Amino acid sequence: MVKEEHGAGGAAPVQPIVLSAEHIPTAGARSNVHLLRIGNLQHVNRLPAGHGVDLASDKLTVLFGENGAGKSGYARVLKNACRARTKLAVLPDVFAAVEPRPTPSADITYAINGGAATTSSWRQGAVAVRALSNVAVYDSACGSDYVAKEGVSDYQPYGLPYLNRLADAQKTMQATIEQERNQIRLNAAAFTDLHGQHDVGEILGRLDKDTDVARLRVLATVTAEESARIGELEKILGSMNPEPDARAAERLAERLDAAAASAQKGQRYVADRALDEVRQRQANASAAADAWKLAQDRLHMKEDDADVDLLEGTGNDAWKKLFKAAEAFSTGHAYPAHPHPNVEEGARCVLCQTPLDESAKDRLTRFAAFIADAASTEADATAARMKETMMAIADANLAPLDTPTLTELETVAPELRVFVTQAVEAWAKRRLWVETCVGTNEWSTERPPLPEGEALDVRLRSKAEALRTHAKELRASLNPEAKRTLDGEKVALVARQRLAQRLAQVEQHICDAKLHHNLTTVHAALAPRKVSVKMTELANAYVTAELAKVMTEELTALGYRRKVLPDIRGRTDVGQTMVTLRVKDCNDAPGLVLSEGEQRAMSLALFLAEVRLQGHHSTVVFDDPSTSFDHHHRRHIADRIVALASERPVVIFTHDAVFLTELSRAIGDHAQTVAYRTIAWTGEGPGFVSDGLTWETMNADARLNDLEASVKPLTTYAGDYMDEATKEAVKVGYTKLRGTIERAVREVFLNNTVRPFTDEVSVGSFGAVIGHPQEEWDRVSEIYARCCEVTDAHDTNAARQLPIPDPVVLLEDIAVFRAHLDLAKKRRRAFQAERSKQIEAAKNPF
Incomplete structure (x- = not known):
């Protein structure tokens, strides 16, 4: 845009947009906006058309899916619709060969202050709904608004970071412009050989950005006559005895004059006016x-x-x-x-x-x-x-030049010789045409055309005059003054001829000179001083100690283990006003002191502080908030987000199974309700949403229910023996039953004494582990052994291939294991009841 403004480039692909209320994320005032659904997705990444996901209006919604499952498509729509701090345009399917690219869109359903559901359409590039600006969205990219990539950690009210980026962009663009300008090499001395006392030399002697290119193009256009003139001048200036050539030129001129008179007389009989008169006379x-x-x-x-x-x-x-x-x-x-x-x-x-x-x-x-x-x-x-x-037309002489004259013209004026032939042939055709029309009294046939341009007699007289001038110049070449004039004419023509050969280089030099000048103007216009002054003014006016205080509280809640005081400063750094949060007792930039995870914790704390101070309880969306965090921070983040869900609806997109485990623990500790969703690939593509969690994240009961539902249809196979597809399905069923038994051992039989991805052992839970009868455990072991025999996860010797159990047997094994699992749960409940009595007794010793 700056280049366009100063003439250093064409029209910018984007144009500036005047700031308005729709661009400000606090424009929705203090209304509580709860997201209910994002649906009817159209042209959003590779998500199939019409997909959507329901969101809980009053509790936590967790959407789990692997990398590439389609979570980001939903999150990107929310970032754009809710105008998060950082956002990128949502792309359609980039692998679809559709031009022009379709515009992504979606329907977003929400409720304001507990009222009726409202559905609004969102389209990429259109103004978002004002109410949705209250919905805050956080992802890892949001940290760039709090923690500078260059190592400076800073918090700035919304909008001020964009001025930072503008100033940074101006300095970056200045460096780019400087580099681009330095690549231009202007060397006007390359054309000194074209200098001289002629038009070309005078213009190139002052070659710069303002040189008249149109005038140069005119000079570089050398006609065939001018090229022939160079040859004539060279011959004239190089002749020792020009008299014979002069006389020959004069004799030819006389013959051409006579031919011109004859042509003038003859051509009038076949001119359009004459032929029109013939038709009228008839x-x-x-x-x-x-x-x-x-x-x-x-x-x-x-x-x-x-x-x-x-x-x-x-x-x-x-x-x-x-x-x-x-x-x-x-x-x-x-x-x-x-x-x-x-x-x-x-x-x-x-x-x-x-x-x-x-x-x-x-x-x-x-x-x-x-x-x-x-x-x-x-x-x-x-x-x-x-x-x-x-009779006059028939007697007209339509061949005014004799053969010797035509032969001489082939050498002296080949173009004129060609025109003579064209004219004579056209005249003959027109005479035949008019004679035929008169004889038949039929005038509807097309009249043959005459050659374009001047008439033949005019051309012949012009050439005759040129020959006489040539004869005079030949005789004048013996005169020193006349010879200098002729030599000057030749030099000027040669300079124009050479300019034509190098015109592209000259024009490129002029273009480069203009670009160099315009880039210099652009470089000066990009100075960020005015932006820096405005940034300092805004930072001093709008950054508050309250925000720093709340941010510190959030850092503590997130388990941040370094003491940080919000030392808010407004300063100018190389023309850029910065509002910086420093680490206490440390003069170095936080980016040089803190780890990536600690910086992420800081950015998340600042985001949560901003959410707390907004004055409403609208939905908050987190897209993979656990990125770059260790197990310590991951647990605190799970606790903080679950606690936040008790105040307002919270939506979490995550692919992190460890973080999902921490969320499950925190949900149990806070007695929080939650709606689980799974986002996965299907045959249609990514983004398919189903209620509940995936097989990998189901507990033992959910797995048994799912497994039983998938095995029952296998019992209806046709024929006396199982087909291969049924056998493979039974293998898969036993493989899943094997994993379910292993999970049940951890969750039920071991009473979650040890959990995966945690660093603690629940000693209090171990009391329910003992007490399993040997008979029960033998039966469980038998089923587990059968699972190991059937599953493809274990290689079986080719000489000892075991038969695949019937699906009915698989259902029986599932039922037997479920019964033993229920007995284990019963014993666990008895243990928990007894333990509760002991705890109550300890509370009331008297």
């Missing part, structure tokens, strides 16, 4: 011919529309020639004093010389009127004009 001729045809029809009709008995063809072109010949004879020889036809009395026909009767006079008068009609005249005129037009 249309006019057709219209005139149609009018003449109507006049002919009228010639053959009387006024009363009756047909006149005239010879076929009367009125056509041949007849018109005959009539005009007769007219010429009449006015020139027979009757020069009379207009044709002479129809006066006594006149005779000039052809047959027969005296004219009235009908003949009438016909001649009508013939004369027909010849004088405008339609006839227009038809003659348009037909003549059309004929002249097509």
Whole structure:
């Protein structure tokens, strides 16, 4: 974002968000918010859609599961929904090839102050429900807000650590920016060979971040004509006798001028305007011919529309020639004093010389009127004009250059030579097209296009002028002043040509110069002084001695064995204001003195102190709180969390079986109620929640019930003999029965005199161990021996394979062992009753 602000980078992938009440974890005031369920999980890690877990509203909920079982998915949702001190975005299934990634979501059900259940939807990235901000969440990452990773242990009110991190981030980013800036190597001297008295040299002589890149790109664009010009200049400057070349250039220029005149004359016959005119003239001729045809029809009709008995063809072109010949004879020889036809009395026909009767006079008068009609005249005129037009097009010279000139152009101007060919071919196609259209009177076919760009005559004249200029330059090359001018032109063109080859390097230098300048600006903008001043102000205003006092009490409750006084200090450390908790009588940082477990204890104590001082009794969530703790701290933590559950609902996610044992002990000692849940993998994936604990954590009674329920269906196998699947199931059953017997020996027969993962022996419990009849113990031993024979945990010699007992036998063994277990419990209860009497008697000696 800082780079974007100062022009040292593109748009930042994230944009700053203005702080609002929704971001403050105390925004829910003092309401007691109890979590009831997190459900309908969608796109949360790899948890199957729709999964969820019920949470106890008034007691302790323990969710146990192995690593990777899916506990963290539920915990991460709660951290985000309840806005814990530290949180990371919940990811969808990262192994699913779905783009764009779906948004994780869940439904969270809760009650406020014991009221009706409310369900709110949570979506990753959306504003969380304000009430859920009262639910506190703790995990190992929470310690980073209390115990600094650099070794400084500190507590700061919520929000102040983020200013610490901001200042740290600013210093870290400053170092990163400095490293990035130092990697930029600016060396403008690499382009000194392009310096000189020309445009390229002047720009590169002042090469920096503000250099005009657009102007450089224009200079680096060398056209084909300019490249050819370099060759011309080299030839001019290197010639000892330029006169022959000058004369040759002038002669070619003269031929090109003549060709240009011919091209100008010829190309106008096939220009678009000319072809449009041809089409119009043909249309006019057709219209005139149609009018003449109507006049002919009228010639053959009387006024009363009756047909006149005239010879076929009367009125056509041949007849018109005959009539005009007769007219010429009449006015020139027979009757020069009379207009044709002479129809006066006594006149005779000039052809047959027969005296004219009235009908003949009438016909001649009508013939004369027909010849004088405008339609006839227009038809003659348009037909003549059309004929002249097509003759002109046919006679037009559409090949203005002779073969020698074309051959010379191939060397002098190859591009012009190509254009000449294109133009001549296009003209020929257009002439053929118009002739075809006129002949067929069909104009719907597409007109062939002309080559793009300037007309051929313009190009020929331009080249002729360039040749004359070239001739002058050739003769001027003998003049020192003119030669210097030509040499300067060549040097400038060569510099542009070389710039084109190195333009990418020059542009990179300019980009690097801009980046170097912008990074320098960014480096200055990242100075954390203003943040440090604000941190000191906030720390001095809001950190209280009460919090330090409560924190010390919590450290004691957690079994922290070092005396710590909350020496709250507001100080500036390299521009960073710190609120630090020091170890009494020690000047070194706690991170250098305390172990990892002791630091974890400190962070947990600070968290619990914060919970106590919030003024409400909302649900508290712990995600693996026993991480990094030894057995001493683990026991105290279990006691403290169970005690906390007597004040408010507590949710614990854990994978630690030892910690689970300590929780079980503490729950018994505090007579606390608890809801156990197990989170495990199933065929659908991780995150499957079931009531109760796993087999490994069940007591002997629960195991026997579970085992009996799983064995009963095996007795219904089909056939006279067990199939392999049933045999394997029986083996598994005996294996579990074997483990159950071992657990029962510890829990019941030994009366929990010795517990796993503890460092104490319960001497008082040992009194119930004795008194087992030999017959009972022999029966238990027999069942246990059968378990050892059947289980795959023991290898059996291939030569001595024992038959697998029938499932009915397994059920009988379970029933017999349960009966002996009940007898042992009965004796234990009798012992406990007798022991209670002795204790009461000791309390009342009189």
